[in-house]
Amino acid sequence: MTSTLWAHRKQQGLSLTGLILALVLIGGVAVLAMKVVPTVTEYLSAKKAIASVKAAGGSPAEMRAAFNRQAEVGYITSLKGSDLDIVRNGDNVQIGFSYQKQIPLVGPVSLLIDYEASTDR
Numbered sequence: 001m002t003s004t005l006w007a008h009r010k011q012q013g014l015s016l017t018g019l020i021l022a023l024v025l026i027g028g029v030a031v032l033a034m035k036v037v038p039t040v041t042e043y044l045s046a047k048k049a050i051a052s053v054k055a056a057g058g059s060p061a062e063m064r065a066a067f068n069r070q071a072e073v074g075y076i077t078s079l080k081g082s083d084l085d086i087v088r089n090g091d092n093v094q095i096g097f098s099y100q101k102q103i104p105l106v107g108p109v110s111l112l113i114d115y116e117a118s119t120d121r
Contacts, residue, residue, distance in 0.1 A: 032105070032111075035103050035105070035111075036103065036111070036113070039078075039101045039103065039113060039115075042075065042076055042077070042078060043115045043117070045074040045075065045076050046071075046074075046076050046078075046079055046097065046115075046117065047117045048074075049067055049070040049071065049074060049076065050067065050084065050095045050096070050097065050117065050118075050119055051119055052066075052070060053066045053067050053070070053095060054093055054095050054119045057093070060086045060088070063081070063084070063086055063093075063095065064081030064082060064084060064086070065081060066081075067079075067080075067081040067084060068080060068081040078099050078101060078115075079097055079099060083097055083099065084096070084097050085097065085098075085118075093119075094118060094119055094120045095118065095119045096116070096117060096118030096119065096120075097115075097116070097117060097118075098114070098115065098116035098117075099114075099115055099116075100112055100113065100114050100115070101113045101115060
């Protein structure tokens with residue numbers, strides 16, 4: 001009786017082809033994440049740096065120099081103090097930046113990410 005139950009029951013599980021496809025997909029997502037996460041971390045560090053520079057205040061030249069010091073410590077390589085947009089409206093100062101990061105993936109294929117931040121957002 002038990003042999004009859006086993007004969008009619010469908011097998012469940014993952015085929016070898018399905019396993020290979022799943023591993024390729026997981027590997028591709030992991031490689032993409034390993035390439036994108038450092039750029040996002042750099043962007044978040046730059047956002048924190050401009051907020052800190054705004055809080056410290058000073059002239060635009062002092063703010064740019066302060067950003068350059070924080071960029072050295074925070075491993076921010078895509079921006080320099082000269083890339084910052086500093087707008088003063090009376091006592092209110094807005095600091096912003098925007099840049100593009102190109103991440104090579106495979107051969108001629110790359111990923112282009114536009115980063116933009118400002119202290120007014």
